[in-house]
Amino acid sequence: MGIDVGNLLTKVAILDGDVLVASGTMDTTGNVAREIDGLIARVLADAGLTPGDIGATAFTGGNAELADGRGVVEDAVTCVAAAGAYYLPDVNLVVDIGGQSITSILLDADGDVINFMRNDKCASGSGRFLEVMSQAVGVGVESISDAARGATGAVSISSQCGVFAESEVITHLNAGEEPAEIVAGLCDSVASIVAAQARRFTTGDCYTLTGGVTRVDAVVSRIKEKLDGTCHDFPYDPGLAACIGAALLAGLDDL
Amino acid sequence: MPFAGIDVGSLTAQAVLIEDGHTPMLKSIGVRLLSHSIRVQPNPLDSARAVMGELLAEHGLGWDDITFCVSTGYGRDSVQAEGLANANVSEISCHGTGAHTLAPRVRTIIDIGGQDAKVIRVSEAGDLMNFVMNDKCAAGTGRFLEVMSRTLGVGFEELGPLAFRARGRIELSSRCSIFAETEVLHYLQKGVEKSDVAAGVTKSMADRLMALARRVGVEKEVMMTGGVAKNVAVRSELEKMLGLRMLSPSIDPQLVGAYGAAVLARRNGELE
Numbered sequence: 001m002g003i004d005v006g007n008l009l010t011k012v013a014i015l016d017g018d019v020l021v022a023s024g025t026m027d028t029t030g031n032v033a034r035e036i037d038g039l040i041a042r043v044l045a046d047a048g049l050t051p052g053d054i055g056a057t058a059f060t061g062g063n064a065e066l067a068d069g070r071g072v073v074e075d076a077v078t079c080v081a082a083a084g085a086y087y088l089p090d091v092n093l094v095v096d097i098g099g100q101s102i103t104s105i106l107l108d109a110d111g112d113v114i115n116f117m118r119n120d121k122c123a124s125g126s127g128r129f130l131e132v133m134s135q136a137v138g139v140g141v142e143s144i145s146d147a148a149r150g151a152t153g154a155v156s157i158s159s160q161c162g163v164f165a166e167s168e169v170i171t172h173l174n175a176g177e178e179p180a181e182i183v184a185g186l187c188d189s190v191a192s193i194v195a196a197q198a199r200r201f202t203t204g205d206c207y208t209l210t211g212g213v214t215r216v217d218a219v220v221s222r223i224k225e226k227l228d229g230t231c232h233d234f235p236y237d238p239g240l241a242a243c244i245g246a247a248l249l250a251g252l253d254d255l
Numbered sequence: 256m257p258f259a260g261i262d263v264g265s266l267t268a269q270a271v272l273i274e275d276g277h278t279p280m281l282k283s284i285g286v287r288l289l290s291h292s293i294r295v296q297p298n299p300l301d302s303a304r305a306v307m308g309e310l311l312a313e314h315g316l317g318w319d320d321i322t323f324c325v326s327t328g329y330g331r332d333s334v335q336a337e338g339l340a341n342a343n344v345s346e347i348s349c350h351g352t353g354a355h356t357l358a359p360r361v362r363t364i365i366d367i368g369g370q371d372a373k374v375i376r377v378s379e380a381g382d383l384m385n386f387v388m389n390d391k392c393a394a395g396t397g398r399f400l401e402v403m404s405r406t407l408g409v410g411f412e413e414l415g416p417l418a419f420r421a422r423g424r425i426e427l428s429s430r431c432s433i434f435a436e437t438e439v440l441h442y443l444q445k446g447v448e449k450s451d452v453a454a455g456v457t458k459s460m461a462d463r464l465m466a467l468a469r470r471v472g473v474e475k476e477v478m479m480t481g482g483v484a485k486n487v488a489v490r491s492e493l494e495k496m497l498g499l500r501m502l503s504p505s506i507d508p509q510l511v512g513a514y515g516a517a518v519l520a521r522r523n524g525e526l527e
Contacts, residue, residue, distance in 0.1 A: 030444055100434060122392070123433035132433060162433040163393035163402060164370060171297060 001054045002079070002247030003040070003071070004240075005032060005063040008099030008127055009212055012036075012043045013243040014054070015251065018086065020236050020244060022047035033066045058250035060242050062100065062120075072253065077105055077116050079245030080210055085111025086248055088232045090206045095198045095223070096241065097213035099127040102194055106201045117197055123162040125193030127213045132162055133186045136169045137179050141216070144183055148218035151184035160193060184218070191222035198227055205229050210241035257289070257316070258524055259324035260516025261303050261340060262349065263331070266369035266397070267482070268295050268302040269513035270310040272321070273521065283505050284357060289314055290510050299330030303339050323524030325349070325516040344519055346512050347375055347386050353515025354478045355381035358502050362474040365464060365493070365501075366511070367483035369397040374468045387471045393432040395463025397483050402432050403456040406439045407449055414453055418488035421454035430463065454488070461492040468497075477501045484508035 004011045010032055013023040024043040029035060044051065057071035060079045084094035085107055094105040101120035108114050123129045131141055139147045155177050159165040165186075172182050190213070198207070207229055214220050215238065224231050234241055257272040269292045276287035291310035295302045303326065311317060318339075326340035327349040335343040354364045355377050364375040371390035378384050393399050404414045425442050429435045435456075442452050460483075479501050483489055485508060494501055504511055 030441065121429075122431045128433055128437075159391075161392045162431070163398050167370075167398075174297060 001040075001057045002243035002245065002250060003036070003057065003059045004061040004076075004079070004243035004246060005036070005059060005066055006061045006099050006212070006242070007063065007101075008131075009239070010036060010039065010061070011240055011243045012039055013240050013247050014043060014047050014049065015244065015247040017251075018248065020240070022049075023237070023240055023243070025239070028063060032063065036066070056250040056253060058246040058253070060246040072250065074246050074249050076242055077103060077113065077118070079242045079249060081105045081107060081111070081113045081116075081245070082248050083241045083245030084208050084210065084234070086245075087235050088206070088208050091208045091232050092205050093198065093201055093207035093229075095194060095207060095209050097126065097190075097194055097209070097211040097219075099212055101126060102197055104198045104201055115201070117200060119197065124160045125190050127211070129162045129165070130186065130190060130213060130216065130219070132166055133169055134183070136166050137173065137182050137186070139179060139183055144187065144216050145218040147180050147183040148187050151178065151180040153181050154184035154188050155182045157182075157185045157189040160189075165189070187216070187218040187222055190219050191226055194219075194223055195226035198223075206232050208232050208234050208238075210234055210238040212239040214238040256320060256322040258517050258521040259307065259321045259340075260349070260513040260518070260520055261307050261324065261326045261328075261334060262346065262513035262516060263295060263299045263302045263306075263326075263328040263334065264368055264512075265329065265371075266295060267509065268293050268306040268328070269510050270307040271510060271513040271517045272310060272314075272316075273514070273517045281505060288506065288514070290507070290513070292509065295329075299328075300333060300337050300339070303330075303334045303337075307339065323520040325520040325523065327512055327516045341520070342523060344516060347373060347388075348383055349512045349515035349519065350480060351375050351377045351383050351515065352381060352518050353511040353513075354480060354504065356515065356518050357504050357506065357511070358476065358478060360476045361478045361502060363468070363477045365468060365477065365479045367395075367397055367464070367479070367481040369401075369482065372396050372464060372467055374464075374471045374473075376471055376474065385471050387467055389463075389467055394430045395460060395467060397481070399432045399435075399460060399463075400456070400483060400486065400489075402436055403439060403453075406436050407443070407452060407456075409449070409453070412485070414456070415486035415488040415490075417450050418453035418457040419491070421448070421450035423448065423451040423454070424458060425451050425455035427455045427459045430459070435459065457486075457488040457492050460489050461496055464489075464493060465496050473497060475499060478504060480504060480508045480511040482509050
């Protein structure tokens with residue numbers, strides 16, 4: 001079992017070997033340490049398992065220290081890299097867009113991490129950025145792709161700073177711009193920020209995209225347009241990549 | 256006949272008229288100064304027209320009474336193109352000139368606007384030597400303090416006095432305003448005193464400004480201008496970090512840019 005206590009979402013995945021048998025997600029709240037037991041129980045029930053069936057558990061993510069004593073803690077970069085390299089052996093770049101971070105991880109032919117770049121200092125381009133912006137436009141995060149699909153153009157957003165971009169969005173709304181076109185502009189903006197980081201590892205080969213933001217198709221399709229090379233899609237929900245990686249690593253340690 | 260300066264900022268716009276004479280209460284500046292400030296409108300031309308129009312009307316004057324006008328700030332070139340000003344000058348030069356005219360001893364000006372922060376170095380003669388500016392990130396700008404005061408549920412003007420009363424101080428680990436907002440909420444949920452959080456916000460603001468100031472170097476005397484200069488806690492934290500007392504402009508610190516524009520208008524006008 002792998003548990004990713006992220007900055008915005010907490011995710012649990014149970015693997016049987018390398019096959020995902022059950023997973024679950026909840027918001028990371030101040031009470032996550034208590035609430036996580038409920039999530040684990042739900043995921044176990046979905047899989048028709050009991051706690052005794054779990055071989056090993058690993059925690060990862062920004063708030064993994066909450067695990068205190070319940071399992072090993074694996075570094076988030078290691079987990080995402082492990083998941084990418086395991087399921088997609090041709091991939092040499094994993095770009096992970098999480099709630100409060102963007103991470104590009106360069107892998108060698110064996111799937112080991114050569115180098116990585118991470119922005120977790122600034123909200124620009126992260127899930128939180130997209131959340132704040134979609135709130136400002138009045139479109140729920142889950143409806144971003146639908147909204148962007150209806151756009152005939154895209155309003156360009158010049159600020160990278162989340163606070164300044166929020167003001168810009170409000171100015172565009174007041175000026176009568178279509179919300180759909182603003183959303184399309186925001187997706188362009190996130191894709192540009194992500195691609196700018198990923199391009200610093202100029203691989204041009206095969207890459208994959210993971211993390212919660214990659215559930216937003218409108219952002220993913222725009223990143224693919226901007227990056228050279230072929231994107232190999234993660235075989236499961238890409239938002240679960242870190243907890244699936246943690247589960248894979250827990251399984252290895254258990255051997 | 257007055258000389259005029261118009262400064263359109265991101266949040267407020269200022270208009271200044273100067274002419275020979277004295278301003279009651281402000282004899283030290285050696286001119287008669289009239290000023291007006293408004294919240295900006297989406298279009299900088301509308302802001303410029305409104306702020307100067309209202310100032311002129313208040314004193315029974317018309318646009319034709321202005322001898323020479325300099326525009327600065329957002330859309331300063333379009334303000335000139337529209338015929339509302341005779342020339343336009345960058346806000347860096349206007350702040351430098353304004354601060355140096357008010358206090359000729361000044362060599363470093365720390366100007367914090369609604370969406371940017373600048374550190375400007377001027378020579379003994381008041382010429383612009385060097386400057387650094389942050390307008391890419393809200394950290395260290397007026398917007399950061401605005402977001403934080405909203406999160407704390409206090410007015411923008413209350414933030415300084417609140418921080419000043421603090422007995423403790425939290426450490427903000429995030430520079431990013433969006434992440435800091437979440438951090439502040441968590442502290443409040445845990446029951447930490449608002450004043451201690453406000454003190455942490457103040458320290459973070461001063462840290463960002465110091466980082467900017469170090470890039471260009473600080474030489475005495477230092478003057479702080481812009482709306483944030485009115486925040487007593489940021490001011491005193493910055494003085495502690497710099498190890499010196501800063502000069503206070505003798506006029507409203509938010510007027511320094513428009514005042515500098517009017518001073519440049521006078522120099523220009525007198526040359527013609």
